[in-house]
Amino acid sequence: MGNDIILFGLAGVIASGAPIVIAVIGETLTERAGVINLSLNGVILLSAMIGFWVAVETDSLFFGFLAGMVVGALVATIVAFSSITLKQSQVAVGFILAITCRDLAYFLGNPIMGSQGPIMLSTSIPFLKDIPILGRLLFQQSLMTYISIIMIGVAWFWIFKTRPGLMLQGIGEKPAAAYVRGANVQKMRYFYTIVGGALVGLAGPLYTLSVKPGWKGTITGLDGIGWIVLAITIFGGWNPIRAAFGAYLFAFLQWLGLVLQPYMTSIPSQVLQVAPFPLMILALLFVNMGNTEWMERLIASLPDKVRLRAVKILRSMQSRQPGALGTPFERQ
Amino acid sequence: MNKSRTRSISLLFQLGGLVFSLLFVSIILILVKSQPLEAFRLIWEGATGNATRISSVLVVWVPLLLVTCGLLSTFTTGMWNIGIEGQITVGAIFTTGVMRLFLETSLSPVLVITISILAGMIGGAIWAGLAGVLKTFGGVNEIFGGLGLNFIATALNIGLIFGAWSRPGVASMSGTEPFPEQFWLPTFQNFRVSIWSIAFAIIGLVIIYFMLQGTHFGLRLKAVGKGMKSAFRMGIPTWQHMMLSFIICGLFAGLAGAIQVTAVYHRLIPSISSGYGFMGLMIAMLINYQAIWLAPIALFFAALNIGGIQLPIVLKLDSSLTGVLQGSLVLFVMISQGVKQKFLGRK
Known part of the structure; x- marks a missing residue:
């Protein structure tokens, strides 16, 4: 295999990792606030379908992405309302929504199966694109891929270097203490759940408008991505940079599965395609x-x-979840 | 407040959930320019229209019931056994594998079927045990351990169908070579459902009901579910009970997988678990983890599944609509339960 082909493949890994990066950052924000949004698998499918649909109808990529974000935010609102306001089990509500949104996507998406829609093209960045290797790898991507990369830094800075970020850590870690210091825990949890959901909803159309163009029903191949995003959130230790690393690792494994296929004829190709999923989960074991x-x-x-x-090695791999993750907050 | 009034208020809210979910699905149907009543009538007739359809509903009901029985055991210890899909699949794989071993032997088919079904149960239990081990010794949350094991089970299943156990000449999504008829669980004449599988389902339900309601073991499982630490202080070995609840669940899931192979498909197919595991999780939530309502609710879900088959044939609608109906039903019942608790201030 030539170097060019490898470089081309790795640039593809950065691009196909983009939706996972964005979704993982969304879920990381939500979980940092102490809420688990387990509905991701359904949300990504539903937003992928609706985003594609809207993009086809309006012939606008922008409205497609916007529609996806609205879907994600709406589903997240249901999660927030039932778990924060009604104090129902977050896991239960999230799981139901994961299944229901998936079925809804397949049902509503039936008429637009196989339609032609707009596709996001790559925009090279002048000058930077000419840097050897790096230029090909990072600066000849689509706009959304650039946004996903910038988002990693922004989310990291927000969580660890700003005052609201500190508050965010507080409401997920020790909500009672944050409340005493004047944080409106419930309101902030709503806010981060909805913002996180909107980001997850952005990942869906990013698939159907760019990474895997088009909606093809059950064979679109997005079923399972949401579960992997949840696993990568844990793998990433609720830190956007580490989470992004996990996302790219997953995208890399998927690419490897495709590349190795011709060399490993004894293994059915279907197995290589699903192999990255269990591998990612195994990574959780080490963490x-x-x-x-x-x-x-x-x-x-x-x-x-x-x-x-x-101890040093283990500490560096370990991740510790936010102290109040998944537990409702009661004002005494 | 007397007890019967509390109960009738509770029932009222649950019915409210049902009404809301029907409304929700109706709105969706109107959005896609379909007649809701026509669709509901079609689903109803598709499930109850004739004896063949009713027997098909029972074919779905049996594995659904068994799987949910198993899940009641893991829910009792507070575990979210999402790995249930993989446990059904591995059960089916074990059953198929063992049956393949004995096909050419002189053993009586009855014995071969029995051994294969037992192997399926063991397979399911092993897979559930793995999720338990990952949880107890690996610190991996059972939801993610389970999901990982689901993916592995799927890969294994597809790998076998397209690889080692592929049909001579044509490896395809249609599955492995069907077993000869003497290795099928006997069915009623022309109907698809086997009396044996119905018997398994009923026995399973009775066992799980009495285990959870009437035995000291069931009580200990509940104690573990209520709170690990206090149960531990009471002298109940917690992780052992958690593991046991997983293994019991795996036995049921494996049995469901074995029935899929021996009584329904007579071979291994890629989607052998048919999503029954996730449906079982929804049913368990809907019945509030109590075995008493399990049989009728599982029957209702099974009827929706079979009735939904008519949707693409007659109305050109995707059959996943019934999944939306099932999901929104569970969601709205849960929300209305929450509303009741919040505004009437009762548990």
Whole structure:
């Protein structure tokens, strides 16, 4: 394989990772506020279909993306209302919506199956595109891909370097303490759930208008992406930069599955296509193992020198979830 | 407030949920320029119109009931066993694999079927046990461990259908080579449903009902579900009970998979679990995790599934509409429950 082809493939990984990056950042914001939005798998499918539909009808990519965000925000509002206001189980509501939105997407999308729609083309950035290697990799992408890359930095800065970000960490970590300091916990949780949902809703049309153009019903191949986004959120330790790394890793594995296909004829191609999904989940195992009791005991029994190194490695992989994730907040 | 009044208010809110979901689906149907009443009538007739259709409903009802029975066990210990789909699939894979081993032997078909079904149950239990191990020893939340195992089960299933167990010459989405007829669970003459699978479903329901309601073991599972720490202090070995609840669930899911192979498809197909696992999760939520309403609600869901088949044939609508109806029903019942709790201030 020539270097050019590899470079072309890796640029494709950055592009096909874009929707996952955006969705993961959305879910990271939501979960940082202490709410789990489990509906992602359905939301991505529904927003992908509706975004595509709107783009076809209006012949405008912008309205397509906007429609996707509205869908994501609406579904997130249902999650927020039932879990924050009505105090129903977040997991239950999210799961129901994941299934219902998926079926709704397949039902409503039936008439537009196979339609031709607008496709987002790439826009090269002058001068930067001529940098060897990097230019091809990063600066000959579509507008949404640039936005996804910028978003990683913005989200990181927002969460860790600004006052509202500090407050966001507070309402997810110790809502009672944040409340005492004057934060309106319920309102902020609503806000971040809806904003996060809107971002997830942006990921859908990004598939149908750019990465995998068109709506093809059940064979669109987006079923499962939402679940992976949830896993990558954990893998990323609720940190946008690490989460983006996870998203690109997943996109890379998917590409690898395609590239290796001709060389691994003994494995059915269908297996290689689904392989990245379990691999990503296995990655969770490494991230979480350090938190378990037996691991702590094992490490404690190691000789000093090895132990220090083991602890260091484990700490660097570990991720700790926001303290109040998934629990409703009650004012006393 | 007397008890019967509380109960009737509760029922009222649940019916409210049903009405809202029907309204919601009607609005969607009007949006796609269809007649809601026509669609509902079609679904109803598609499920009850003649004896063949009713028997098809039962074909769906059996695995749905078994799967939900299993889920009641994991829900009792507070676990979200999303890995249920994979557990059904692995059950079906084990059943098919073992049956393939014994096809050429002189063992009686009855014995082969029995061994294969048992193998399926063990397969489901192993897969559920893995989700439990990931949770207990790997610190992986059971939702994500389960999802990962679902993906692996799917890959394994497709790999076998297109690889090692492919039909000679034509490996395809239609599945593996069908088993000879003597290895099928016997059905009523021309109908698709087997009396044996119905018997399994009823026995399963009775077992799970009494296990959860009437035994000390069921009580301990509940204690673990209510709160890990306090149950541990009471001297109940918590993680062992959690693992057991997973394994019990896996046995049921594996049985459902085994029935799909031995009584319904007579071979392994790519979508062998038919989404029954996720539907089972919804049913469990709708019946508020109590076995008492399981049989009729599962029958209702099964009827919707079979009735929905008519939608694409007659009205050119996608059959996923019934999924929307089922999902919105569970959602609206849950929301109306929440509204009741919030504004009437009762649990």
